[in-house]
Each structure stands twice: as C-alpha cells, then as structure tokens.
Amino acid sequence: MTKVRIFVTYKQSVFDPQGETIKDAIHTLGHDEVKDVQVGKFFDVTVEGTGKVVEKTIEEIADQLLVNFNMETYKYQVMEEE
Amino acid sequence: MKIAVIVFPGSNCDIDLYEALHSVCHADVEYVSHKEKSLDGFDAVMLPGGFSYGDYLRAGAIARFTNIMPAVTKMAKEGKPVFGTCNGFQILTEVGLLPGALKRNNSQKFVCKTVPLEVVNNQTMFTKQYKEHERIALPIAHADGSYFADEETLDRLEKNHQVVFRYAEENPNGSLRNIAGITNERGNVLGMMPHPERAVEAILGNTDGLRLFKSLLTTGNAKVEE
C-alpha cells in the first residue's frame, strides 16, 4: 500500500483571485513580508502496490480526472509506503 | 426536430430547459438519463444547468464520465446541435467539445442577476434570429463562470467567430475578453453561462432568450456540413 498526496493548483499564468484575497487579508494582519499566496487543493490517495505501478496510477487519475490542464497543474508526493 | 435534455445527478435546470422547449416552443423534447448510452433518434441534445455531482472536484468534471457522454460527443461529431448552458457549458469544456475552462468567479461568490449581453455572432444555428451586435439581457446564476483559455486559443476563437455572446457592460465573473458563450469551430456546439431558458416568457419579465430556441428549431434537421 502506498499513500500519496496529489497537489493541484492553477498554472502560474492563471489569475488566482482567492490567493489574492487571502494575501490582502494577511497584509491587514501586518505580515507584509508575505509576497505571494497560491491556493490549491490536495488529494490523499491510498493505492495498492508500490513504486512505478503506483506512479502510473497517480499520473493516469490526475490526467483523466483530478486536473483540468486548461488551467491547472499538479505534483505529487509519496507520504508512506508499506 | 427531436431534442434530448440530459438529466445528470444534480442537474436542476433540466425542467427549465424542458419547459422552455415543450410549453413555450411546443417542440418535441424528452428527458434522457445520464445512465443511457444512446441518443439514437434525437436530432439535438441539450445539457442543462445545475450542480452535476454537486460540482465536487470541479464543476462538470465528474459528469463527463457518465454513460451518456460518448453519445453526446458522437452527436457533436456528426454536426448535430449540442447546447449547454451554465453547468452544461462547464461539462462541454471538461469533456473537450469546447476549448478552455470555467474558473471560480473573480468575486469568489455565486452571482444571480440579469446582465446585458452582445450577440457577437448571429450566423450560428443558435443565433440567427438575433441581429448582429444586438444588445440583449439574460439571467446568469453561477459561481464558476469565469471563462479561461490561453491567449492563442482566445485569438483563434475570435478569428473563427466562435465567440457568440459577450458580456456587454460589466463583466460579472472575470471571464477573459468578456466571453459569455462560445461555439466549437464547426459551430454546432454552443456553450454559454447565461440562461436563455429563463428568459422565454413575458410573465417572468424577459423574453430575450426565446429566439435562441426559435433559431435552433427553425434549423430543422439540417446538419452543418463540413
């Protein structure tokens, strides 16, 4: 079993109004040192198997369902393997 | 012309589309469940507004995997009229029948109001009863209506006259180039965020959407030739 976390965000070029709003809120708290906020979502997925097989599964579900490549991009991270 | 209105789990403007076609336009229309696999016998298909699958993941992202969608795609490929409003538009972009994507509104909020639109292209099978550059007003009601595509795609859409409706005064959601509705290159697939089916009866205060359905219905069974 492998636990994988998949992160989905807007592509760099896509305007992220939610991130902008949150950045403004952070600035009103006095943290002007915060220069950028990007909002995204993550999916914790538990997959049977390990290694390359899991990577293939993750890439397929990201491509087919989790990510809309018109505006989004993704990365993933293996959290736990057993 | 026999028209199918697809009912996805969570569709909620299906009745509005159906009634606009049935009660107001007296067209031959039927509800078709997302579980069906065929649209044989139908001349046109419409994807209603609503929240298919709760808009979970992304608006329209899950509906695209339902049984009926290959049949919708087949009709689009055959040049038959395919129309999606609101959630229907989102589904059409998710399945790739229309370019681009619909993002969360810039305001981050759902917005329901009537907005002025410009009919940019009145040469489509959906808009031929409107005048060129005519100003109309249609209701919008969405949280994810901000049209996005890369610059190249946007330029191509404009060059090919695929932008059919544009927000005419304020831009209510942040759509790039004020885009409210587009067709595919061939012109037989129209997706738009505004709801023409909500504007077909005087009693409800607006009839600007009626000519969209009338345009299509007077097209008869004609297909767009390649």
Added chain:
Amino acid sequence: MKQAMTPEGIKEQKPYLDWSLSEDEYNYISEKLLGRLPNYTETGLFSAMWSEHCSYKKSKPVLRLFPNKNSRVLQGPGEGAGVVDIDDGQAVVFKAESHNHPTTVEPYQGAATGVGGILRDIFSMGARPVASLDSLHFGELSDPKMRMKVDGTVRGIGDYGNCMGIPTIAGETTFDPCYQGNILCNAMSVGLMDQKDIQKGKAAGIGNAVMYVGAKTGRDGIHGATFASADFSDENATQRSAVQVGDPFMEKLLLEACLEVITKHPDWLVGIQDMGAAGIVSSSAEMASEGKSGMELNLDLVPQREPNMSAYEIMLSESQERMLLCVNKGHEEDVKKVFDFYDLEAVTIGRITEGHDYVLYHDGQEVCNIPVSSLTDDVLEEASDEKKPERIITAEKQPAWKPEIADAEQTLRVLLQQSTIADKSVFYQQYDSQVRTSTVVGPGSDSGVLRVRGTQKGLSMTTDGNGRFVYLSPEIGGQIALVEAAANIVASGAEPLAITDCLNYGDPNDPEIFWELHQSVKGMADACRVFDTPVISGNVSLYNENNGKAIHPTPMVGMVGLVKNIDRVIPSFAQHAGDKVYLVGKTGDDFAGSELQKMMTGDISGVLNPLDMEHVHDYMQRLLSEMQAGNVASAHDLSEGGLGVGLAENLFKTDLGMNVDLHDLSAAQLFSETPGRFVVTVPAEKAAEFEKTMGDDAKLIGEVTNSHWLEAHLADAEINQNVTELQKLWEEAIPCQLKSKD
C-alpha cells in the same frame, strides 16, 4: 455493547444534568414511567426527546393560544410541515425553522444545514419544494467578526439552496447589537403538491419495515437538540461537535428518490419522516407514536460512517440528509431499487411490532426497551413563572419620545443608508432566485411571488420579524409582526392564507422572558384570528443568549398568500407618469422602536401605540379587491423608515418621480412607522373607482412624474431629492460597510 455506565451509576453521578434533563424528570421517568432505573442509552434518549427542542415542554401552554384551523387548512402543526388547500386539488406546504445556535457557532454550515433540514420537512410531506425564504438577524456590520459571520451565513444559505435548485425568492435581513453574540438564522421552505399525495410521519402495520435511506450516520451533532435548548457562553463556543456538515448534492438525490416513491408508488409507503433534531430516535419514536405502534430496531444495520459508534451515538446523531420510511411488508426491495437508481442507501433496520414498546438492539443485545409514549407523549409540561419586565413598567410612565427633525432631506438620506433599510442585493444576488423558472417577483420586493405552472394561480410569500417592537411592547409587537406580513402579501395582490413561525427568545426560565414570549404569542394569535391566517407549522428557539444577555424577543412570521390571477400581480415600483399616488392607512406618532429613533438616539425606547387590527384588516381587504379588479398600478407596504423611505423605494429602479402634498404631516411623521400602511399608485382613469372603495382609508397625496425627483411638501419642511442619488446612497451603504478594513 457495554453501556458506558450502570443504571445505578447514572442515578448516583447524574450525567443527565449535563444533557439538560432535570433530576425531577429523571425521577419521574424512573419511578412513574418505567418502574425501574433507565440504562445509559435510555437516559440519553430521554434527555434528547424531553428537550425543549423536541418536546416543547415549556412553550406548549403558550403555543395553544395559536389558532391552527380554518376551511383551507389540510394539515396543521405536528407533522413535518403544514398544508393548505389552494384549490384544484393542489396544496401549498410550508414551514420555517430556526438554526440559530449552529449558525452562531459555524455560520456557513449552520445556515446550510438549516436550509437542508427545512427542505426535508417539506418533501417528507410529499411536496416538491419550490421556494425558500430566510429571516436573518445579525449584529452590527461595524464589527469585522460579524461581517465574516454574515458572509458565511449568506454563502451557506446560497450554496445549499442553489445546489438543490430551489430558488430563494424573499426574506429579510436586519442588524441590531442585540444579535451580536447570538445571530438568528430562520429558514422557510414552501412546497407544492397534489392533495392526494399528502404523507404523514407514521409507522404502523405489524411486520412492516422501518427503512433508513440517505447518508450514513456519523458522530456529528450528537445532542444538537439539547445544545439548542441551552444558552451560550464564550466558554462553550467551542462545542463544535454540535455542528453538522451539509451535502446538498446528496439531498437533491434524496429529494428525487423520495418524491418518486411517494408520488408513483403510494401503495408501498405507510409513512415517511425527516431525521432532524435528535436523529433516529425522534423520527422513529414519533412515527411509532403517530401510528400507535410498537417498534424494534437493530442498530447494527444502520449505515455508519465511523467505526465503533455506541447505541447512544447512533440514535442521537444528527448527520444530515437522512430519512426514515415505514414500508409495507414485501415492498422493501422495490423501495431499495428506486434508491439504488440514485446511488443512495436504503436499508431495512427494523419492524413494526405488536404492543407499544420501543426496543433497540445493538451488538446482539437489547439496549433499550421502553414504552413509545414515554419518549413522545409523557413529557412533563413545565409551568413557568412570568413577570412583566421592569423596563416596560418604567417606560409606560415616561412621556413618548418626539423627534426633532432639523433637516428632513438629510434625515431621509441617512435613513436610506441604515443597514436594516439599505439595499440587500449584495446578499440576495448570491441566491439563485430564478431556477425552476416560476419566479414572477424575486428578492427586493415586499414579498416574493411564484406562478403555479399550468394554472392562473400564484403564491406570494414573505418573512417578517421586528424584535425591537416586540421588545418594547410584546403584545402589540406580536400583532405588528403578523400585520406587517399580511401587508407584504396584500401589497403583491395576494390574499393571506396562513402562517408559519419561528419564535426566537432568550432563556424562558427568566420570568420576564417568559412573559415576553406569552404576551407576544398572544398578540400574534389575536392578529391571526383577525386576518384568518392560522398557524400551520413552526418552531420555537429558546435560550438565545450570549453571556447572560438575551436577544430581543424576535418572533418571525412566515406568511403565504394566494394570487388568484397571476396576470394581476402588483409590482412594488411606480409604473407610469400621471398615475395618482395614495397613502393607505392613517399615520400617527409611532416612533418607539423606529429606525428613526435608533438612528437619532442610538437606542430604542418607549412603548408602542395600540393597533386597531380590525380596521387595518378591513381596509386591506378592500385594497385587495381593488387590486384584483385591476385598478392598482403599484403598491408598497410601509415599514422601516416610514412613508419617506417608502416613497423613495417606490421610485428606485424606475425612471419616474413623485410630487406629493403632505401638508398635514410633520417632517418627523414622514418617518413614523405606523403599521399597516401602503403607498399605492393608481392610473388616473381608475382613481374614482379606487377612492369610492377605499373611502377615508386612502388619501390622495400626489402624482407620479417623469422627472425622477422626489418632491414632498410637508407642514414644516420641503423635500426635493434626485432619486438617482438617493438610490445610489441606498445601494452603496452595505457594500461600503462590508469593504471596511476596520
């Protein structure tokens, strides 16, 4: 499954006191009802079922004052929602419910699940929900935390209703410091049905199945019912477990599946009920009680979202989007097939049994065996002490407050920017008000109006509550709540049919608060009799307090009216230049509790003047007959801000103006809030007929003009204002406050 405590341990350690069951009640249950000590699970069930939220044990004596019958009422209080005959074999179904405590703690989910709960009440009756309304009372927008709560509440209502595809077409939003620590979120839902489909929450017929449908059960909202029956302090603001999370997509599927079973397969179904407050226990016990049946449930069969839930947790969970069905034996698989189509669970969890016992099994053991009636019918009603509040006794002796208006024009401009009066479109534009394409009049009018598809009929609906009036003079305030609602309905050209209510008060153990409850309900009940609008459903929300300070007593009236001819719906905006302008109803010095008083003095004071309800009812009936005869172009009911604000509102979003002669009114009276008044515009050629019917109750005050200016000539002042500018002030007031960075 082992019980968490032995019966003896419960008797000694009294954990039930934390669940709001009193020692007297516990002893009564042990000695009189059971003749033994209740076990842990049973004690938990009793504490939930005997809470005020489920049993109305404190408010029942007062609720009996309400009339709840007339020739149109098909179902009064006691079921999921009330039902009223609207002719042609059709019926309108409606109810309002408060979700104040959950919304105060977690505005988004609290408001969302408030909407979800009330919708289930409607479709459990067999009706399709066709409209939602809300009544929201917040603290002042100057508080940044309150702005976040307002935002969350509005998004919660919008997201749930929008996803369900049910238009939110009317409502009210007010602001007062008394709601700062305890906001009020009341949601109302209206459904339409054929009378033949009316359902009851009933379980009967030995051997018939008890079926659980919808979402799985988790640990959310355990003891929400008792939570709603205890007051707030900052200390328990962290009781987040009491907040449930809504899933409108699941509810949309549940709605379609339930209506399919109800309308297409009536022979399968004995009864159906929403699992609302106190979850499975209240729905199943109430259904068994209604059917005079016994019931056996196996809790191991209940679909569960979390492992290792105790019987107590399963029974009391307030997980959302669940319903309980009683299904005729042999049709269980049929029902399951319908729910399967919608990808919903439908599981038989028990049977109707002989006798009248309520028996539960968990982990193969019997965990509860008590008479059904002990949970539902044997609850001890509580007599409450009452005392007229000192503040009212003192206020009655004081001279009435009289405003001095130095600048009438400036007063009007500032009044239009008061958050309670100002434009609310920034909120209601987040609600889909048009889905189902039947909304003839949407938000921003006196009432919302729907057409009934396939007929000439329409339904008009409104919510109204003014805590300030009730706080000053509970009985008259209660009357005004009803009169205001009726005025909103009549302004649209509809005939008031019936009402639902949410009674929002503080801690009823305080004799002054109980007195307020009693007096205001008496006022409402008397007004209901005069207007022949019985109370067909409703709910009571007590303990609305924060750190020992109660909200203003705020009874909310939700009223529905019948439009006989949808082509004769009356708009609330002026229509044509040259139309005559009338003021319907007499204007007095009604400044106590007014927006003017709040604005000028920062507070409210005084007592209300008595109201001649019979007279108001009489001229409203005549006004309605003139509307139905086609003699009225527009009508707007006058409330907060009085005639001055009403005239301006009548012109907003038009190109028109008005020139009115008000020489027998003072500048102050322009803002008096005498209830039951209207500004009405009438085509010149209909004026004679209108005047003949209305007699002294309508006074010609001027004419609609083309100028887009509001000109009013008062005894001691002149008003000459550009309507575009007034509208801008009115529209920008709330967005401007919401954007404030303070």
